[in-house]
């Protein structure tokens with residue numbers, strides 16, 4: 001019979017449901033424990049999922065003989081917790097971003113390798129039908145090369161969203177605002193499609209409407225890639241609703257428009273193709289803008305842990321986007337405007 005991975009979740013906050021539900025429902029895993037420094041949060045999850053609750057992740061790892069932990073924590077402690085688990089021989093699936101700086105993420109990849117464990121990083125939007133379809137079409141050569149790309153994210157996060165948390169909206173714990181938390185997924189999708197190292201980044205960042213925070217609520221920029229592609233992005237948390245994101249790729253043989261649900265390709269010869277999300281899956285407490293593909297990525301990660309197939313989205317793969325995110329902040333902080 002297939003071995004079931006013993007799984008623990010570290011961090012029982014907002015995103016944890018997207019990890020808890022797959023961990024209990026997938027055939028490869030057995031959720032056995034959860035941990036949160038706020039005991040009531042761990043206890044609530046423990047009761048609901050019938051698992052053991054901890055406030056100390058080190059104790060959970062020591063006592064539960066885990067094969068896998070999911071890291072669903074504030075950004076600044078991601079790599080510290082991942083490395084502790086790696087050194088105990090535990091595979092880790094970390095929420096994005098890898099960390100709030102580049103060097104610690106590089107080090108985490110190194111430590112995972114030295115310890116011989118699997119390190120996955122969540123970028124669930126890559127598993128949307130729309131993104132998979134666009135990537136496959138680009139790989140086939142049917143669109144030719146990408147010439148330029150753009151992405152737009154116009155969402156809303158009021159001061160209340162930040163005030164509910166002791167780490168969001170801070171440089172030292174979140175590492176930034178709309179770039180590292182919200183539009184990181186659109187930047188990851190574009191970076192994955194372009195599939196080249198970047199050579200230069202121009203960014204402007206500002207905080208326009210959020211007295212409660214110090215980080216950017218708005219950012220725009222241009223990324224020049226070694227393969228010649230130019231990528232322009234705009235992101236703000238000052239819109240009135242969470243509008244669907246928009247990504248456009250202008251290619252040699254046609255144009256692509258896609259978001260988390262739908263993708264449309266119009267070729268220069270007049271041919272048209274499209275792809276759409278096909279699922280009725282719902283998650284209690286889930287937000288629409290998270291999408292529903294955590295379960296797909298988590299299943300792929302578990303299969304890699306069991307040696308059934310190679311890991312898709314490793315720490316090394318995620319580093320490509322993380323490097324770009326860190327460079328965007330390096331440039332953006334040089335001319336940061338606090339307008340509140």
Ligand SMILES: NC(=O)c1ccc[n+]([C@@H]2O[C@H](COP(=O)([O-])OP(=O)(O)OC[C@H]3O[C@@H](n4cnc5c(N)ncnc54)[C@H](O)[C@@H]3O)[C@@H](O)[C@H]2O)c1
Pocket residue numbers: 010011012013014015016035036037038041055057071072073074075077095096097122124165181289290
């Ligand atoms: N992939 C996505 O689309 C997506 C969406 C939302 C959040 N996230 C990511 O998930 C992570 C968590 O975000 P969130 O919104 O759930 O945050 P949150 O603040 O709601 O939850 C974090 C939890 O971690 C707990 N915690 C803090 N330090 C701890 C420690 N040392 N040990 C144990 N528990 C500790 C907190 O008490 C809190 O309950 C972040 O990395 C965030 O970027 C990803």
